[in-house]
Amino acid sequence: MSSGTDRGRCRDSRNPTGNTTTGPSASDSVGSLLAAIANLIANGLRILSFSDKRQWGPDEHEQVHALEDALDEARKDFQELSPLVNGQLQYEADRTHASLEELRALRDKFHTHIDCLRDWSRSGGPIDPTWVRDTHILQRDLHLAQYRAARRIFASGQESTSRCLGAFLVHRKQRDWATRQVAGVEEGAYQKRYLEELRACNRVGSFQRFGDEDIAFVCDFCDGHLIWEDLDRMPSVRTAHEDATWPAAPAAPVSPTGGNPQWQATGFSHSKHEEKQVVFAPEAIANHIAPHPGDWQARLLCPICEAEAAKPQDQDDEEYVWRPDNIFDDIPAFQEHLEWQHTTTTTIPAPTGNNCILM
Numbered sequence: 001m002s003s004g005t006d007r008g009r010c011r012d013s014r015n016p017t018g019n020t021t022t023g024p025s026a027s028d029s030v031g032s033l034l035a036a037i038a039n040l041i042a043n044g045l046r047i048l049s050f051s052d053k054r055q056w057g058p059d060e061h062e063q064v065h066a067l068e069d070a071l072d073e074a075r076k077d078f079q080e081l082s083p084l085v086n087g088q089l090q091y092e093a094d095r096t097h098a099s100l101e102e103l104r105a106l107r108d109k110f111h112t113h114i115d116c117l118r119d120w121s122r123s124g125g126p127i128d129p130t131w132v133r134d135t136h137i138l139q140r141d142l143h144l145a146q147y148r149a150a151r152r153i154f155a156s157g158q159e160s161t162s163r164c165l166g167a168f169l170v171h172r173k174q175r176d177w178a179t180r181q182v183a184g185v186e187e188g189a190y191q192k193r194y195l196e197e198l199r200a201c202n203r204v205g206s207f208q209r210f211g212d213e214d215i216a217f218v219c220d221f222c223d224g225h226l227i228w229e230d231l232d233r234m235p236s237v238r239t240a241h242e243d244a245t246w247p248a249a250p251a252a253p254v255s256p257t258g259g260n261p262q263w264q265a266t267g268f269s270h271s272k273h274e275e276k277q278v279v280f281a282p283e284a285i286a287n288h289i290a291p292h293p294g295d296w297q298a299r300l301l302c303p304i305c306e307a308e309a310a311k312p313q314d315q316d317d318e319e320y321v322w323r324p325d326n327i328f329d330d331i332p333a334f335q336e337h338l339e340w341q342h343t344t345t346t347t348i349p350a351p352t353g354n355n356c357i358l359m
């Protein structure tokens, strides 16, 4: 993603190189760089608050709101991410090289951006309306930079074959439902849960059309792509509910104790518009692993094999051997494994009808 500040016209006239960097410092940390960025945004707001408001039109007010939004989101992200990486102190003190590089570049872009506002306040006249868009782009870049920084800290405490932080957040939600599950769950509760699962996914990344026929999910934490090939729209419910004995004794969609896992959703192929079974999106998203460096496709691990492996094993039982290196390179490989290993025939169809979400 490129920053719109590169197009900022004030920089071209005043500082053709755009070189407003303060340079790398040995004392830089994620915390110090985030603080520097927050200060720059606060400076921007201060500059606007001291300017002559009698001349203001809608563009000036919109610029204030854009800066306020950027600051609010940065603060919110910081507060939400800290507890996921063992607290604020650890997050602030982090010095992962890639995170520092990314945040330094971003600080410099904010620096240039705020300089534009300072020049405008000195010269007067109407504000450049394109700067609002620049602020929005920088806000998005800052959001992603914080997510990625948190993911790097999270990954450093895990095996390289473990879930991405984004996957972990969806997986944790599914686990909560599994443990809260009580007998006699009604139809509406399933529908609500599927929606909440998709909502959890939308908080860690986004669905988008990929090429003419495919649908991608892109994780904000690892930038990994999951690709569903030849799919018209992403289905929003599972094909069948979890347990054949439902509603007497339903199990969770992903039952850590085994049960009757239902990973399928019914979609339509984009090319032929025929019904087809696909991996229910949250099922894949909750189990993705960040791509290898330089790669773009997220990998996947099987949660059902993982749960099986967590059970006490019989010494002589060679039927089930969990191999943590048994990682799937993409959705088709993951689906093939699920079809061969974890497909049950006794299913209770979920209600059909309007079961697709618009992306």
Ligand SMILES: [Zn+2]
Residues within 6 Å of the ligand: 164, 165, 166, 167, 219, 220, 221, 222, 223, 224, 288, 289, 290, 298
């Ligand atoms: Zn991810």
Ligand SMILES: [Zn+2]
Residues within 6 Å of the ligand: 302, 303, 304, 305, 306, 337, 341, 342
């Ligand atoms: Zn498996």
